Amino acid sequence: MNNVFVYCELTEENSVAEVSIELCSKGRKLANDLGVKLEAVLIGNMSEEIASQLSPLGVDVLHLAQDKRFSPYTTMPHAAIVCGIFRKEQPEIALFGATSVGRDLAPRVASELRCGLTADCTSLEIGNHTEAKTGKEYTNLLYQIRPAFGGNIIATIINPDTRPQMATVREGVMKKEMVSNNYNIEVKKVDAEQFLNPAHFAVEIIERHIEAQKINIKNSNIIVAGGYGVGSRENFKLLFELADALGGEVGASRAAVDAGYVEHERQIGQTGVTVRPKLYIACGISGAVQHRAGMAESATIISINNDPNAPINNIADYVINGEVQDVIPKMIKYYRSNSK
Amino acid sequence: MSFRIVVLAKQVPDTRNVGKDAMKADGTVNRAALPAIFNPEDLNALEMALRVKDQIDGAEVIIVTMGPPRAADIIRESMYRGADSGILITDRRFAGSDTLATSYAISMAVRKLFPVNLVIAGRQAIDGDTAQVGPQVAEKLNFPQVTYAESIEAVDTNAITIKRRLERGIEVVKMPYPSVITVHGSAAPCRARNAKRLLKFKKARTLTELQEESMDYGDLFENRPYLRIQEWSVEDIEANTEYLGLGGSPTKVKKIENVVFTAKESLVMEGNDEELNHLMKNLIDTHIIG
Numbered sequence: 001m002n003n004v005f006v007y008c009e010l011t012e013e014n015s016v017a018e019v020s021i022e023l024c025s026k027g028r029k030l031a032n033d034l035g036v037k038l039e040a041v042l043i044g045n046m047s048e049e050i051a052s053q054l055s056p057l058g059v060d061v062l063h064l065a066q067d068k069r070f071s072p073y074t075t076m077p078h079a080a081i082v083c084g085i086f087r088k089e090q091p092e093i094a095l096f097g098a099t100s101v102g103r104d105l106a107p108r109v110a111s112e113l114r115c116g117l118t119a120d121c122t123s124l125e126i127g128n129h130t131e132a133k134t135g136k137e138y139t140n141l142l143y144q145i146r147p148a149f150g151g152n153i154i155a156t157i158i159n160p161d162t163r164p165q166m167a168t169v170r171e172g173v174m175k176k177e178m179v180s181n182n183y184n185i186e187v188k189k190v191d192a193e194q195f196l197n198p199a200h201f202a203v204e205i206i207e208r209h210i211e212a213q214k215i216n217i218k219n220s221n222i223i224v225a226g227g228y229g230v231g232s233r234e235n236f237k238l239l240f241e242l243a244d245a246l247g248g249e250v251g252a253s254r255a256a257v258d259a260g261y262v263e264h265e266r267q268i269g270q271t272g273v274t275v276r277p278k279l280y281i282a283c284g285i286s287g288a289v290q291h292r293a294g295m296a297e298s299a300t301i302i303s304i305n306n307d308p309n310a311p312i313n314n315i316a317d318y319v320i321n322g323e324v325q326d327v328i329p330k331m332i333k334y335y336r337s338n339s340k
Numbered sequence: 341m342s343f344r345i346v347v348l349a350k351q352v353p354d355t356r357n358v359g360k361d362a363m364k365a366d367g368t369v370n371r372a373a374l375p376a377i378f379n380p381e382d383l384n385a386l387e388m389a390l391r392v393k394d395q396i397d398g399a400e401v402i403i404v405t406m407g408p409p410r411a412a413d414i415i416r417e418s419m420y421r422g423a424d425s426g427i428l429i430t431d432r433r434f435a436g437s438d439t440l441a442t443s444y445a446i447s448m449a450v451r452k453l454f455p456v457n458l459v460i461a462g463r464q465a466i467d468g469d470t471a472q473v474g475p476q477v478a479e480k481l482n483f484p485q486v487t488y489a490e491s492i493e494a495v496d497t498n499a500i501t502i503k504r505r506l507e508r509g510i511e512v513v514k515m516p517y518p519s520v521i522t523v524h525g526s527a528a529p530c531r532a533r534n535a536k537r538l539l540k541f542k543k544a545r546t547l548t549e550l551q552e553e554s555m556d557y558g559d560l561f562e563n564r565p566y567l568r569i570q571e572w573s574v575e576d577i578e579a580n581t582e583y584l585g586l587g588g589s590p591t592k593v594k595k596i597e598n599v600v601f602t603a604k605e606s607l608v609m610e611g612n613d614e615e616l617n618h619l620m621k622n623l624i625d626t627h628i629i630g
């Protein structure tokens with residue numbers, strides 16, 4: 001069987017993006033399940049030293065295409081190089097981040113290679129399949145598991161007959177795991193020119209303003225999350241105060257983000273980040289499935305909601321039937337006077 | 341001079357109002373059980389197309405949608421707002437298409453409309469949330485693409501300069517024609533219906549709709565050909581059926597499950613001081629906080 005591939009993205013500071021690191025960790029496990037190698041593809045303007053960021057994750061081979069025209073990312077040259085590498089290496093599985101880069105690139109590659117692609121997977125597993133009509137057996141397929149249809153169902157998607165089996169995954173969904181500090185990685189320099197022609201550079205970048213990632217709620221042990229029920233940007237300040245006191249971060253539901261109460265980077269759920277904190281305080285959040293998808297694995301959940309029947313209460317350890325504006329100041333007050 | 345803009349728009353089930361019978365046993369969507377709406381970001385796409393049209397003399401905007409007969413609704417809606425004409429790609433053999441098969445069918449329809457300068461799609465459709473069809477159509481047509489477009493910075497008959505909205509900032513890019521753009525929901529909302537256009541296009545119909553309505557439209561299409569919404573079948577777009585429908589879709593749904601979260605045993609309180617103090621003390625004592 002052929003290998004598992006991960007397309008790695010670069011950050012503005014030219015290191016490997018978090019989402020790609022998480023995908024390499026997942027890729028390592030899938031490769032172990034299949035008994036194959038894990039290979040990464042990196043395209044950009046960086047030095048070979050970047051391999052040291054990938055080797056601890058258990059990447060066996062790094063395909064490196066270096067040129068200053070490849071950073072920042074543009075679609076066509078990256079797609080041409082990825083397709084070129086994939087045609088030669090015939091990956092079994094290919095994973096991409098569900099980012100503005102990955103979601104721009106992966107469909108283009110899938111279309112060119114005529115293979116299936118599943119967006120925004122929340123879980124990836126190896127499993128078998130028997131086709132109902134023909135009785136044909138498939139072993140070791142990639143189960144691409146994702147919420148579908150507005151999150152109301154969980155679908156398991158497979159690509160029985162086309163390779164690579166392609167999927168995109170959001171940041172924070174997979175866990176970063178180091179394998180070893182002296183894992184042996186082989187760097188293969190890609191001769192990118194063979195895949196390129198001038199037409200690939202038709203789109204010209206004129207201007208870029210990208211901020212470094214400032215907010216990162218994913219790694220916080222305590223998250224105070226607010227929903228539409230918080231009511232205003234002003235009221236959200238209470239949540240920041242509580243998070244500050246507890247040493248946590250503020251998260252939000254999509255409805256709160258859409259209403260402009262807080263930044264998009266704080267959105268938790270299917271289309272935001274996935275978090276697994278020790279404590280999750282849901283304030284004025286109803287608990288739609290898309291939101292729960294991103295926080296249900298929190299160790300302890302407190303729900304503050306004035307509707308006793310809010311769905312979030314079903315998964316909460318503590319349910320406080322009350323108004324956010326009343327309850328939070330009390331929590332802050334008690335904590336401030338009783339913590340050391 | 342002619343300048344042709346094709347807008348890809350989809351009629352989608354309103355996933356915000358999903359009932360129990362929304363899915364069929366084979367894992368496909370039971371569209372009949374749901375209210376159908378104009379995919380929100382496709383309205384942003386239509387607006388962007390109309391803004392290009394406003395700036396280029398003689399430009400025309402054609403809506404292309406693939407779906408069941410009732411998807412003609414969104415073509416009419418587009419006409420009321422400023423689109424010149426529309427094409428409904430409809431055929432039972434398209435049913436069950438995944439994004440690859442869909443983009444193949446759409447790209448074949450766009451080819452029938454050549455020469456096309458711009459194809460403008462929404463970023464993603466709310467039923468699948470995949471954001472795949474735009475880039476896949478671009479690849480099938482071998483056009484360059486710009487995704488996540490938020491606004492037009494400049495446009496003429498040689499190139500378009502677009503501001504893109506990314507996770508943590510913006511990028512301004514310049515792209516020649518022919519090309520594909522996908523439009524982000526942060527772009528300008530679509531202009532409202534225009535009263536004159538509403539009157540003009542109210543009777544726009546597909547042939548199928550005309551036959552179904554028992555009203556007598558007489559020589560409607562002959563006298564006012566702009567009222568005819570074209571319907572294209574597999575043969576009309578000269579598509580290879582191998583690449584269409586369930587058979588032409590590499591992704592298969594193996595299994596669907598309803599989302600069930602097991603309910604936890606929770607401690608319920610009314611939020612008085614005593615209870616809250618007790619809770620906070622408990623969290624501190626168990627080192628969850630502090």
Ligand SMILES: Cc1cc2nc3c(=O)[nH]c(=O)nc-3n(C[C@H](O)[C@H](O)[C@H](O)COP(=O)(O)OP(=O)(O)OC[C@H]3O[C@@H](n4cnc5c(N)ncnc54)[C@H](O)[C@@H]3O)c2cc1C
Nearest residue numbers: 227228229253254255269270271272284286291306307324
């Ligand atoms: C494809 C798709 C993807 C999505 N992805 C996400 C995602 O990633 N993340 C996400 O969060 N959502 C997502 N959503 C949206 C999701 O379906 C819900 O609409 C959203 O989570 C609701 O947010 P909410 O709970 O803040 O708002 P609401 O549902 O409006 O709930 C507000 C809650 O606040 C309570 N409340 C009101 N006032 C007060 C008060 N004063 N004190 C206490 N409680 C009060 C109410 O009782 C209610 O329970 C997605 C939807 C779709 C279709």
Ligand SMILES: Nc1ncnc2c1ncn2[C@@H]1O[C@H](COP(=O)(O)O)[C@@H](O)[C@H]1O
Nearest residue numbers: 348349406461462464465470471472473
């Ligand atoms: N059946 C369809 N008919 C017309 N346009 C479509 C169709 N499906 C998808 N699109 C276009 O492609 C975009 C992305 O769709 P999706 O990949 O399904 O998220 C949509 O916003 C539409 O512009």
